[in-house]
Every structure is written in C-alpha cells, then in structure tokens.
Amino acid sequence: MIRTRFAPSPTGLLHIGGARTALFNWLFAKKNRGQFILRIEDTDQERSRHEYAEMLNEDLTWLGLCSDENPWSGGSYGPYTQSQRFEYYEHYLKILKEKGAIYPCFCTPEQLAEDRRQQLEKSKPPRYEGRCRFLSTEEIGEKIAKGERPCWRFAVPESGFFVLSDLIHGDISFDYAEIGDFVVQRSDNWPTYLFTAALDDALMHITHVIRGDEHIKNAVLQILIQKALGLPSPFFGHVPMIVSMDRQKLSKRTGADAIREFREKGYLPEALIAYLSTLSWAPDSSVNLLDKEEIIMAFSLERIASSSPVHDETHLDHWQSQALRARGPQWLLEEFIKLDSSITAKILAMNLRFLHLLLEDISGACLTVLEVLESSKWLFDSPDLSEVKENLSPEWKPEIIEILRQTQEWEPAILDKTLRSWQKGKKLKGKEFFHPLRLLLSGEEKGPAIPLEMAALGRSETLRRLERA
The missing domain is CATH 1.10.10.350 (Arc Repressor Mutant, subunit A)
Known part of the structure; x- marks a missing residue:
C-alpha cells in the first residue's frame, strides 16, 4: 500500500510551502488509494512547541487534508511525535555503532568553521574532512576521559558515486568524495533530523516521500542510513521550492504567509487548495480545481514543473473570488446570520430570489464574507444620509x-x-x-x-x- 507522510517541525505556523508539501503527499496517497501520515518532527527541542503541533493539525484539518495516522488519533506505527520515540533511536544508533557505521567526532565548532573557510577559499564544496574517522580506541578513550563529549558521524564511502532516482528530477549522481561524513547524533545525545527521519520513514513503512528540492542531498544521506541498518527506503520526489515575488525562498523564518492568517482573513479552504495545487503542478485546463475529487483524479508527479513557482497572492485572490461565488448566495446569507443573528427577520422579509441575484452581483467584487456583508449592510439597515451634501429631495x-x-x-x-x-x-x-x-x-x-x-x-x-x- 502507498504510504506518504507530512513531517513538519512544530517551530511555527503552517505556511504556504509546508501546506503545498502536505497537499501533494495527500493527493498522491488518495490518488493511489493509500494512506497519508502526519508525523511531528520535534528534535529541535529549543524551538519546538506543543501548541504549534496542535495548530498545524488544526490547519491541515481545515484545509481538508486529514491524516490517516497522527499523534492524536494514533495508528499502528506510533508514536508519531519524534520526542516520544527516543528508545527507537537509541536502539538503532547502538546497532550502527556496533557495525562501525558511525564513529565519535571530537572536532570543535572552531575547527569545523576553519575547515569550511579554507575549503571555500579553494572553491571546494564544504564537507567534513574525516579528522576523527580513524581515531584509535585508545585516542577515543583519552578524549572521553578528559571530559570531551563527541557527536557521532556516519562514515560515508570514501570513493564512488551514488545515483538517486528521483520521481521528479530523474537520476541524479552524487560523488561520495564531495558528501562528507555527516552527524547522526549530537554531543547532547539527541539524534539529528537526518537520522530520525530516515529511521521513522522505514519503521512507519513510508513508501513515498514528496518534499522540497532543498532536501535532495538529504535523501542520499537518509538512504545510506537505511541501507546500513538493513531497512527499506522509500521513493523520493523533490518539488521545486516556492519563491517570493522577488525570487527569494519562502520560509517560516523569512515571513512566509501562514495558512492560519489566511483563515483569519476569511479565505476559504477550497481557494487555498486550488491555489496550492498550481504551485509546480500543471493540471489539464479541464480540471475544476475547486473540486478536490477532480484534483485527486488528475494529480500526477509527471506534471510537476522543474522551475520554482512564484507565490503571487493575486492568483490566490482569483481562486478566492471563484470559491466565494461557487459557495452561492444562500450560503452567504447563512454566514451573515452566524455573524449577526439580528438580521434574520429582515432577510426572511425580503424576496429571496432577488436577494440571491443581488448578492451574486455584490460578491463578484469581494473576496470574503465580511467584505460582502460590509458591502450589503445597507440592505438590512437604512443608510445614514446625514452627511450627504447632494439634494435628496429633488422636485421630481x-x-x-x-x-x-x-x-x-x-x-x-x-x-x-x-x-x-x-x-x-x-x-x-x-x-x-x-x-x-x-x-x-x-x-x-x-x-x-x-x-x-x-x-x-x-x-x-x-x-x-x-x-x-
């Protein structure tokens, strides 16, 4: 069975980029009658917040991207929050240590920074040079006796190439000599994202990982971890990252728009789904993007574009306008009453057929229910004409x-x-x-x-x- 996952870090609100990742994983799972998993990756203990995890789940549910397994409803492969899976990580890190697949590294941040500076000066890609890779047992013991606390690095093959078969980009070749040994466990004993994500994908039987193309190299490292443990690897598909109007990367840290902010402004979930689906994916023009079932049927990774899509709110506004009109005037009236129940009797006293036609006209120039209500408030209360300078009592x-x-x-x-x-x-x-x-x-x-x-x-x-x- 196809199993996809969305694995956000609860360090902020769900933003446009994360929502698109969740949508594509959800669509791929539903298209293939599979399962969509929500996993919370909170290994960044300093910045992770439980309330952010709650809000991420709420926003996904509001969008209609309900997960089959998650930290709240559970499932067969839980827990689904990484901070609750420490015993799994310890167990498999021990296996890697016993196999000699990882080794302790005592290099200081200053040493690593200097290595990086020299490599960049020589126009070489920054990588760990393997200073601690061949320390003897005695040397390791001496350093630990002095109170030095190592991190643990994965021993990448010293030569050769790794070919990643990406579902979107095709085959991509990586030279092991340019990768460098990477950290899987920090000096405080916490495992890194690379290790936890690789292990959880395997243990949770994730078959496909669809995410931003800034993670392409990470896929190689995670597959190396899985192979060293004798665990299966998922298929990977990396979509181009979304950029701002000035072609900068969108992210939570650089002020990317949060889904919750659009919710609070009155945007509709189907408008956001329609907009998000067009960020990299190019559906046939006949697909009604306001109909989630049509999107599911049409979705395919083969139609993912290779260029970075631009986050343009004018396009989102277009879909919001379309979604608002599709909801229809009767829905608008029901929303009006939720906002102000005092107008119920006034609505019932009007000719609904003509009222519907009027609201269809008014809503065409509005984006949200509140804007429509504001533009039609004169319907329910006589306008204040005290400041109108024009003669309102002409002789005719x-x-x-x-x-x-x-x-x-x-x-x-x-x-x-x-x-x-x-x-x-x-x-x-x-x-x-x-x-x-x-x-x-x-x-x-x-x-x-x-x-x-x-x-x-x-x-x-x-x-x-x-x-x-």
Whole structure:
C-alpha cells in the first residue's frame, strides 16, 4: 500500500510551502488509494512547541487534508511525535555503532568553521574532512576521559558515486568524495533530523516521500542510513521550492504567509487548495480545481514543473473570488446570520430570489464574507444620509414615488423599464436622476443595478426609504 507522510517541525505556523508539501503527499496517497501520515518532527527541542503541533493539525484539518495516522488519533506505527520515540533511536544508533557505521567526532565548532573557510577559499564544496574517522580506541578513550563529549558521524564511502532516482528530477549522481561524513547524533545525545527521519520513514513503512528540492542531498544521506541498518527506503520526489515575488525562498523564518492568517482573513479552504495545487503542478485546463475529487483524479508527479513557482497572492485572490461565488448566495446569507443573528427577520422579509441575484452581483467584487456583508449592510439597515451634501429631495421625487407605488409587478425588468421611461419622459440626465435615487436607497455612490436593489428590498421598504428624506 502507498504510504506518504507530512513531517513538519512544530517551530511555527503552517505556511504556504509546508501546506503545498502536505497537499501533494495527500493527493498522491488518495490518488493511489493509500494512506497519508502526519508525523511531528520535534528534535529541535529549543524551538519546538506543543501548541504549534496542535495548530498545524488544526490547519491541515481545515484545509481538508486529514491524516490517516497522527499523534492524536494514533495508528499502528506510533508514536508519531519524534520526542516520544527516543528508545527507537537509541536502539538503532547502538546497532550502527556496533557495525562501525558511525564513529565519535571530537572536532570543535572552531575547527569545523576553519575547515569550511579554507575549503571555500579553494572553491571546494564544504564537507567534513574525516579528522576523527580513524581515531584509535585508545585516542577515543583519552578524549572521553578528559571530559570531551563527541557527536557521532556516519562514515560515508570514501570513493564512488551514488545515483538517486528521483520521481521528479530523474537520476541524479552524487560523488561520495564531495558528501562528507555527516552527524547522526549530537554531543547532547539527541539524534539529528537526518537520522530520525530516515529511521521513522522505514519503521512507519513510508513508501513515498514528496518534499522540497532543498532536501535532495538529504535523501542520499537518509538512504545510506537505511541501507546500513538493513531497512527499506522509500521513493523520493523533490518539488521545486516556492519563491517570493522577488525570487527569494519562502520560509517560516523569512515571513512566509501562514495558512492560519489566511483563515483569519476569511479565505476559504477550497481557494487555498486550488491555489496550492498550481504551485509546480500543471493540471489539464479541464480540471475544476475547486473540486478536490477532480484534483485527486488528475494529480500526477509527471506534471510537476522543474522551475520554482512564484507565490503571487493575486492568483490566490482569483481562486478566492471563484470559491466565494461557487459557495452561492444562500450560503452567504447563512454566514451573515452566524455573524449577526439580528438580521434574520429582515432577510426572511425580503424576496429571496432577488436577494440571491443581488448578492451574486455584490460578491463578484469581494473576496470574503465580511467584505460582502460590509458591502450589503445597507440592505438590512437604512443608510445614514446625514452627511450627504447632494439634494435628496429633488422636485421630481414625489412623482416617481407615486409611479412606483402604482407599479403592479415588482420585478427588476419591469422596474428598469418604468424608471427609464419616466426619466426620458422628464428629459432628466441619467446622473441627475439615478444618482440621488441610489443614495436614497443604499447611501452608496455605486453598486448593483438600481432596479435589482429595489426588487431585493421590496416595494414597502423601497418606498419607505424614498419618502424618508
């Protein structure tokens, strides 16, 4: 069975890049009738927070990316929080030590920094030079007796090449001589991300890992760990990292937008899913990206682009606008009532057919429910006209009120014909007739067609508003 995973560090809120990673893993699992696992990688004890893990799960659930196994619902391969898996890590680190696959390293940060500086000066890729790799048992014992606390490094083959078969990039060759021995256990005894992720993927039977291409080299190191332990390795697919409008890498530390912030602004989950799905993936134009089932059916790693996608909120706003319109006017009314229950009776007193048409018109220029409600507040409360400088009692007002009172059918088309016929008959310019009429009805300078506003308000409310000034 296909098993994918999303394994965030709980050091901040879920951001755009992480959400896309979760989405692609979720889509790949669902497309192949597999399972999607949420694992919390909190080996960074200084920065990890339990509340961030909770919020990550909440935001994924809000997006509809529900996991089959996670720290809260459990599963067959738990625990799913790395800080609770220390006994596993100790056990397998011991095996690596017994096999001689890892060795203690006593190099100081100053020594390593100097090595790095000299390598860069010579235009060489920075790597550990293996200073402690061949220490004798006696030398190791002497250093430990002096109180030196080593980290442990994985002994990478000294020569040869490793070919990573990436599901997106194809075969990528790595020269062992340029990799360097890497740390799997820090001097405080905590295992590193490279080791814990490699071990957990194997023990949790993860079959596919889809993540950002900044982790390509990490895949090589993690496979080396798994091979040394005789454990299976997943398939890897690395997607191009998302960049900002100025082509900088997005990340939690550089202020990438958090999903929770979009939630609080009123964005809809399906809008974010549609937008995220277009960051690197190029679906067929016939796919309705607001329909998650259609996205699942269409998703494939073969259509992942090789270039970095740009995070552009204007594109997100496009999908938000589409999602808001797709929810429909009745949903908007229900949301209005959740926000302000006092308008319930006023809504029920209106002609719902025309009210729906009016809200469809208004929502086309809005992004969120609150914006629609703000733009349509005049529907539920008479506008305050105290500061309007324009004459709101033109000499023609009593006559048009009487004409409207006698209008038999209170329909937008009939009202439009009636108003225009009367305006032309009186030889009034459009602005001198319709502008004060709109102000009397809504208090707004512009908006939907006036006949539609009248139809939604109803005859009695329309006449009341025209008569009050």
